[in-house]
Structures are given as C-alpha cells and as structure tokens.
Amino acid sequence: MKVSRPALLACLAIAETSAERTFPSRHVVRQYSVSNRGNNSVASIFGSNGTFSIKGTTTAPGVIVLDYGRDVEGHPTFEVVSATGDTSCLEITYSETETVLDGFYMSDGPLALAAAMDTYRVNQYNVTGPSLHTNRLIQGGFRYQKLNLSTPGELVLKNVGVKPTIPTMSLDQLPGHFETSDEDLNRIWKVGARTIQLNDIPANSIPSFWQISSEGALVESQAPQVLSGLVAATLMQYRLAFEVKPTVKGFGFSVLADTLNSGIYISCNIANGSVSAYFGSGEDGVPLGSGTLPSNVTLGVWHEVAATVNMTNIAVSIDGLSVLQFVQTSAFVGSFGLGASFGHAAIFRNLSATKLTGEEIYSASLMDETFFDDFLIGTNPADSTVDGSKRDRIAYAGDLDIALISSLASTNGVNYIKGTLDLLGSFQLTPGFFAPTAKIQQDPLSTPIETNLTGLIGYSFNLLTAAANFYKRTGDADIPKEWAPKAVRMLDWAHSQVLPENGLLNISDATFGGDWNYYDPAQVGVVSKFNMVYAYALQECIPLFADGGVDTQPYVARLVSLRAAITKNLWSDELTAYYVSESIQNGFGQDSNALAILAGVTTSSHTSFSILNTLQKLSMPNGPLAFSEGATTSGFAKYISPYASAYHLRAAFESKDSDSAMALLKSLWAPMANPQGVNYTGCFWETLDASGAPGLGKQTSLCHAWASGPTGELSEHVLGVKAVAPGYSEWRVDPLTLGLDWAKGKIPVPMGEISVAWNATDGVIRAMEVSSPQGTMGTVVLPCSGQGSTLKVNGRVVSDNGSFPVTGGEPFVLSYDL
Ligand SMILES: *[C@@H]1O[C@H](CO)[C@@H](O)[C@H](O)[C@H]1NC(C)=O
Ligand SMILES: *[C@@H]1O[C@H](CO)[C@@H](O)[C@H](O)[C@H]1NC(C)=O
Ligand SMILES: *[C@@H]1O[C@H](CO)[C@@H](O)[C@H](O)[C@H]1NC(C)=O
Ligand SMILES: *[C@@H]1O[C@H](CO)[C@@H](O)[C@H](O)[C@H]1NC(C)=O
Ligand SMILES: *[C@@H]1O[C@H](CO)[C@@H](O)[C@H](O)[C@H]1NC(C)=O
Ligand SMILES: *[C@@H]1O[C@H](CO)[C@@H](O)[C@H](O)[C@H]1NC(C)=O
Ligand SMILES: *[C@@H]1O[C@H](CO)[C@@H](O)[C@H](O)[C@H]1NC(C)=O
Ligand SMILES: *[C@@H]1O[C@H](CO)[C@@H](O)[C@H](O)[C@H]1NC(C)=O
Ligand SMILES: *[C@@H]1O[C@H](CO)[C@@H](O)[C@H](O)[C@H]1NC(C)=O
Ligand SMILES: *[C@@H]1O[C@H](CO)[C@@H](O)[C@H](O)[C@H]1NC(C)=O
Ligand SMILES: *[C@@H]1O[C@H](CO)[C@@H](O)[C@H](O)[C@H]1NC(C)=O
Ligand SMILES: *[C@@H]1O[C@H](CO)[C@@H](O)[C@H](O)[C@H]1NC(C)=O
DSSP states (O other): OOOOOGGGOOOOOOOOOOOBOOOOOOEEEOOOEEOOOSOGGGOOEEEEEEEEEEEEOSSSOEEEEEEEEEEEEEEEEEEEEEEEEOOOOEEEEEESSHHHHHHBTTTTOOOOSOSSSOSOSEEEEOOOSSEEEEOSSOEEEEEEEEEEEOSSEEEEEEEEEEEOOSOOOOTTSSSSEEEESOHHHHHHHHHHHHHHHHTEEOTTOSOOSSEEOSSSEEEEEEOOOOOOSHHHHTOOEEEEEEEEEEEESEEEEEEEEOTTSOEEEEEEETTTTEEEEEEESSTTSEEEEEEEOOTTOOTTSOEEEEEEEETTEEEEEETTEEEEEEEOSSOOSOEEEEEEEEEEEEEEEEEEEEOTTSOEEEEEOOSSGGGHHHHTOSOOSSOEEOSBSSSOOSEEHHHHHHHHHHHHHTTOOHHHHHHHHHHHHTOBBTTSOBOSEEOSSSOOOSSOBOOOOOSOHHHHHHHHHHHHHHHHHHOOTHHHHHHHHHHHHHHHHHHHTBOTTTOOBEEOOGGGOOOSOTTSOOOOEEBHHHHHHHHHHHHHHHHHHHHTTOOOHHHHHHHHHHHHHHHHHHEETTTTEEEEETTEEEEEBHHHHHHHHHTTOOOSSSOHHHHHHHHGGGEETTEEBSBOHHHHTTTOOOEEOHHHHHHHHHHHHHTTOHHHHHHHIIIIIHHHHOTTSTTOOSSOOSOEETTSSBTTGGGOOSSBGGGOHHHHHHIIIIIOEEEEEGGGTEEEEOOOOTTOSEEEEEEEETTEEEEEEEEEETTEEEEEEEEOOTTOEEEEEOSSOOTTSEEEETTEEOOOOSEEEEETTSOEEEEEEO
16 A cells, blocks of 8 residues: 655645535624734734623624734733623634635634644633633634624623734834835735734744643643654554543544644544544544444543554544444544544543554653643744744745745844744755645754655755745855755755656656645656756755855756756747646646746747746736646646746746736735735735635635745845845845836845835836945946936946946935936
C-alpha cells in the first residue's frame, strides 16, 4: 500500500457542512469605533460602546448584529449591565461576511487547524448577572458579530467589542506610505497593509489553548490538537489510553490525524448516550460509525478510555467495556489528540500511547503545562506572520514569499518576517527540501528533520526566494550565514533531480507535486511551475551566495542551462506561453508564466511582452483565472488567485507593462478594496471564484497575507524604490507612472527611509523629489526624457541623460522648465 505522510503535506480539506439555515428577523447596528482607553496594549475596538438591550421571548430569540466595518480580531469582550429573567443562553457568533453569518449556524467555523484561535465561531454564555466577560481565546478575523439571546429574558449590555492581539497602528501612521492621484490604488495599498497587520502575530500573544487545574487539563469546545513530531505523524498502529472526567455533555479525541488535525474524530456524547466517529476534525466531518454508551458513563466522574488503532480497524472502550468498533479506509496514518465537541467540556489526565506490542510511544500526566509544547498548544515564542487571520493562523512558506515584500514596504514587520523565516528555515529535511508549513507555537527546530518526503515542493523554492528577498531589503548579515548553507542543500537536491536528457527538474513522487492550489490535481514529472520557481530561486539566491561565501559559479551555470532547457522544451508556439507540464501541453498557468518572466526565462522569440499578452487571455471582469481553459479541462479549478496574480503583477511591473499592471489592480484588487463591496473586510481574500465572490465556500479566508502583493509592488514600482545593494546601502529610484498625475510616499529602510514624490503630465514626470538617508548612495532614473525642455536638479541645469547619481542625505529636486 502506498501511504503518504500527511504530516508534511499542507492539504486543507474544506468541509462544507449542510447545516444551512436562514434567520429572518434581527436588528443590524452599523456602527463601530476604535476607542483607545489610554492604554495602547489593550485599546479595545467596540462594535458598540453604547448601552443596548437584547430581549429573548418564549417564541423568538433576541438577535442583534454588530458590524465592525472591516475585519478585526482578538479577545471578544462585553459588559453585562443587568440580566433579568432567563438569560442562560446567550450565543455570540462571528463571521467575515454577513451571508455566511446568516446562512450557517456554525458561521464560517469550526476552524480546527491550529490552536492559535478558538475552534468555534459560536461562543455560548450562561449569564447570571452584571459582569465583565473577556474571552480567554482569540477569535480570528471577523467583521460581523451576532448576539442571540434565545431564552426568555433581557440583557442590558455595553462595551461589546474585541481586544486586538495584532499590531493596530493607524494605516496613516505606518512606517511606509503610498498615495497617488488614483483613489483605487491608494485603497489597494492600504488594504494590503491592513492584511499584513492582521496576519502579524506578536510573540507570546497566543494564549495557551488548554487550562490546567488541580484535577488535570480542562478542554472546552475545542478541536483535538495532535501530538506533534515526525514519529507521531507516521504512526499507524497504536493504543491510546487516558482518563477523562466529562463535565458538560461529553468529550472527544482524534486518531490517525495529520498535522492540521484532520483524521478520525471520535465524540462521546454523554448527554444522549452515543459515541460517534467522523472523518475530519470534528462533528462536521463525514460520519464513519456510531455506538451506544453504557448508562453508567456519566458526567462528573472519572472514566478510563482506551482506543486501539490498527490502521483501518479502530476499537474504543470505556471503563473496560467495548463501546465502538469500526473499519474505515479514510485515514491510515497519523497522530492523536484530545478535545471536546461544540458545547462539551471535560478534564483529562494520564494520557499514554503505546505500540500494539506494548512499548511506550508517549505519556503525560496532563497535570501541568509541560506537555503543551508536545501538542503545540502553548503560546508563540516569536513574532511570526501567518497566512490567514481566520484561517490559517499557521506559517506557510509560499505565502511568506509574497507577504514579506508588502510587509517591509508598509508596516516594516522585520521581526515578524525574521521570526517566520527562522521557524520555516528550521524545517529542512535531510535531502534539502523543507516542510511547507509550521505551526507558530514552537521554537525553531535545532536539527534537520530526518525524513525524505515533503508536500508542495514549490514552497521550498519560494522559501529561498523569500530569504533572499529579505536579505536584499534588510541587509541582515545573519541571513547569508544562515541561509546560504540551507539554500545550497535545497538547490543541490533540485540539481540532483534534473533529467540529463533535457536539463529539466523532474518531480518523481506525486506526494511532492501539490502546490498553493491544493484543490487542483498534483503535478508530477516535468512541470513548468516547478522549473520556473527553481530558476527564480537560483537567480535570487546568487547574491546571497556571494555574500555567504559560497562559490556562485556552479549556480550561475545551472541557472543558464536551466533557462535554456525550459525555453527549448516547455514553450508552446500554439499557446504562446509555457505549457502546464509535459502531460498537460494544451493549457498554461498564470503563475508559471509570470515566474518565467521574473526568472529571466525569456528569449527574443518568447518575450516578456508576448507572455504578458498571452496572460491577458485569462482575464475575467474580476481578475484573471489562474489557469487557461486547456488546464481546466484537465481538472484544474476555474478560480481567480490573488496569490498567483501577485507574481503576474510583479512580472508586469518588472516588464514596465503599465496596461497589464493597471488591469490586474483595477479588475482584481480594486473591488476587494472597495468599502461598498458586499463582502468587504478591509483585507484581501485568499481565492475568488470566476464571478469574483469568495472562492472556497464559507471558510474562504477573507484576510489572507498571500493576497497582499500589490502593496509592496506599488511602493517598489510606482514610487520606484528598489534595493541595489543589501539593505538599500545602494538604491535606485525608477518610477513607472502608470499614467497617473502624481504619486508620493516612502518606504522604510534600515538606515531610515527613502521618500519619493513626483508629478507627471501625460505620463511624463515633470517634477520629482527624493530624500534618502545619509550613508547610502543611489541613482534616480527617469522613465521618459523631457525632449526639448530644460532639466534642472536642485535648481541647476543638467544634461539630460535620464540617470542621476545621488548621495544619501542630500536633497534631490528635479524639475523640467518647459
Ligand atoms: C439563536 O440561538 C438558538 C439556540 O442556539 C438557535 O436555535 C437559533 O437558531 C439562534 N438564532 C439565530 C438567529 O441565530
Ligand atoms: C493597561 O495594560 C496593562 C498591561 O496589560 C494592564 O495591566 C492595565 O490594567 C491596563 N490599564 C487599563 C486602564 O486598561
Ligand atoms: C464610543 O465612545 C466614544 C467616546 O466615549 C464616542 O465618541 C463614540 O461615539 C462611541 N461610539 C459608539 C459606536 O458608540
Ligand atoms: C446557568 O448557571 C446557573 C448558575 O450557575 C445554573 O444554575 C444553571 O443551571 C445554568 N444554566 C445552564 C443552562 O447551564
Ligand atoms: C447524539 O448527538 C450527536 C450530536 O452531538 C448526534 O450526532 C447523534 O446522532 C445523537 N445520537 C443519538 C442517539 O441521538
Ligand atoms: C459500568 O458498568 C460496567 C458493567 O456493566 C462496569 O464494568 C464498569 O466498571 C462501570 N463503570 C463505572 C464508571 O461504574
Ligand atoms: C493488526 O492488523 C493486522 C492486519 O489485519 C493483524 O494481522 C494484526 O493481528 C492486528 N494486530 C492487533 C494487535 O490486533
Ligand atoms: C493517574 O492520575 C492519578 C491522579 O493524578 C494518579 O494518582 C495516578 O498515579 C495516575 N496513574 C497513572 C498510571 O499515571
Ligand atoms: C526515502 O528514504 C527511504 C529509506 O531510506 C528510501 O527507501 C526511499 O527511496 C527514499 N525516497 C526518496 C524520495 O528519496
Ligand atoms: C520523472 O518523474 C516521473 C513521474 O513521476 C517518474 O515516473 C520518472 O521515474 C522520473 N524520472 C526520473 C529519472 O526520476
Ligand atoms: C459574498 O460572499 C458570499 C459568501 O461567500 C457569497 O455567497 C456572495 O456571492 C458574495 N457576494 C459578492 C457580491 O461577492
Ligand atoms: C506636485 O504638485 C503639487 C501641486 O502643485 C505640489 O504641491 C507638489 O510640491 C509637487 N510635487 C513635486 C515633487 O514637485
């Protein structure tokens, strides 16, 4: 049997539940305010800071929806001024969109993937009198909050809001700035910066997922989080034993589960005397079997639970009595965890896992916090950047590659990027490639992981490009020291997979061949995308190698021959593009062709211009599809990807193709950045369907860092500020006007900031000012020369050669006198 190791794969199953319901009557309060109570660390954002009452009757619940106007996150908080009658069932529900809030009882949850936020988007409160409630766990990104009092009583509430855990600096105060004569672009830049902010998780801001008491570990309405580590991830046969005292309704646990907690979930519902198994991460999974609990399995007393897992065969006993036995073929390998279904709570102690032959695999008393690290349910030790505010609060290498450029241009989140690079960089596997993802509740690993399978191989190349791009912009001297050896191992592995007959990278194992589009078929053999990211990583790592003491010559030679091999073998004259793969030659991808341009895989016959022209065929009113029709007939989904489009946008800018850049910005990103949009969150979305709506159902992340690309690209190409030497010790200002009348802004650099302002007429810059820090040097390049006019720099007439050296710290004021 071929068994993949899901622990190292980053596949998300988006399980749609059928629990669709509509709720007719309610009162929408459309007000929001940010109130700083004179305490920066805990300034709450209130959905309503006024006092309001909510009244449930025997026939209808009282329902109020608060709209924060854009995504917020943090610890929900509210004050009860008074409670009369029966107020034992207040439910508060969170959602990024109103449609999903209205359409599903569970809203856009549950979100079981990691312990970095509450599993459920519904919180239940039994209110007994005046009180202040602040949730222990974080609710990730939400714009709407529904309060529902379904018992006959009345609550008077005030200060209903959230205490953010992320940086909340006003977008006008950020270290970076960008403004032009085009309001769409200004909004896009800010929405990208806000997306970055919401995905920056400060060190130690995530609360412990579980609570320890004198009796053991308390778990309430929380998906099981699996025991981490390679050994646990590869388990197929084991016996799990623990003691549990259910306190409310029941308890649950998982076996054969992957790192994202999807596997076999078993829920004991003492309230109705049943035990049920599901494939997935909770009760919203696919049912696999059920049984009856003996009547003496009750709340409030300790029970001994044992589960024997023999791959397909699973048997569960409670207090020595068999309660459930079933055979399944949904999961064959994976770890285990303990949890509690929605509305359930239980205390656990004395957990052990042993091989079927009796040897111990793991044991913990669960009486103190020392086991938190084993399940990654403690806090996050470093500043880190994740890919989604709601889903997923986990670090991913591919997402980082896009997010970091926007972060450095706006929030200047150097520590967040560094923390994430350190973590992901430590997940290098023996052969040289990396795991594509890492939960942020852990320190970097101290030794490489001894295994030789990974998923999403493209992300291993993205990670190198990210490190190189970080170095270019920060000049952080540790990066070449730490990353050159890592990059050598990864790139040497890639070289070992190059086929001698055609010089191309071959993916021989399908386990490796997934990509950011996890819902599309994995690609094996010679795949254009993987060759393009390989070439791009080689190209970007060469300066890093030079500064890290690695002989660049072999890598330069490999890059030259890889480019030639790609050009020779993967181009389709019919498509005027690089095709998807040797097995799909009648379709092309947006990302692979954009990366071809970025990696210099262009020739006089396959120019950037011709590729960008072909990519226009992907255009839809709300942005380009990620794959052409030939690929969609081979099973690729018809989605619009802000991630793939970020590389497209960069390629358009680097090719100085204003029309393509503007088309992408206006069709794809401008509608998401428009506050009038039905699903506006003030952030950019993970994926869109062909009509421009959230693409992946109710759990689509509407605040996804990989979608933030334009912020960095606009700063680097419209202001035009680029690092020439690491850390901008040498820089270049080379703006592309995009036909705008003016632009101004600044980007933070290690020695200060570089600010640029220009005015243009008919796309020709007529005046420009640049200021830069002392100790740097730069060049200002004009996009067009002002024929027949007199050019002055700092008031002095200069000869017009379109390129001007500047000493950092000195003014540069350019004007044309017509
Ligand atoms: C309010 O809560 C009750 C109890 O959970 C539920 O049955 C009802 O559907 C909820 N109503 C709305 C509008 O959410
Ligand atoms: C301000 O924050 C500190 C640290 O979190 C906290 O101890 C203090 O109570 C807060 N003060 C107010 C007025 O909220
Ligand atoms: C919140 O309180 C502030 C000051 O106390 C007030 O100016 C603002 O109007 C209030 N906002 C809401 C939404 O009630
Ligand atoms: C609510 O709390 C009160 C006081 O602790 C308790 O008596 C009551 O049973 C609880 N109600 C529910 C529905 O949990
Ligand atoms: C018990 O409740 C669960 C939901 O928690 C449900 O799936 C199951 O069908 C119920 N079983 C019985 C016997 O009512
Ligand atoms: C429940 O009853 C069974 C026998 O029917 C017994 O073996 C088991 O120990 C009892 N459990 C408890 C918690 O009393
Ligand atoms: C596990 O399953 C295998 C294959 O069905 C079987 O041979 C073996 O006896 C089982 N082991 C245990 C301990 O049940
Ligand atoms: C189980 O927990 C109890 C209470 O903490 C303890 O006394 C006992 O030694 C534990 N048993 C095992 C086998 O760990
Ligand atoms: C991984 O290692 C195993 C055991 O050493 C070996 O059998 C297998 O061929 C290796 N696979 C790859 C893809 O290198
Ligand atoms: C290239 O990849 C294909 C597809 O998986 C595989 O069948 C083939 O063996 C690989 N070739 C080499 C030389 O590894
Ligand atoms: C808004 O989002 C909802 C939920 O994903 C979707 O059904 C709807 O089509 C979207 N509307 C627009 C205009 O994008
Ligand atoms: C651009 O024009 C505006 C309005 O005339 C002026 O205030 C600004 O200083 C000009 N910027 C530059 C760089 O000359």
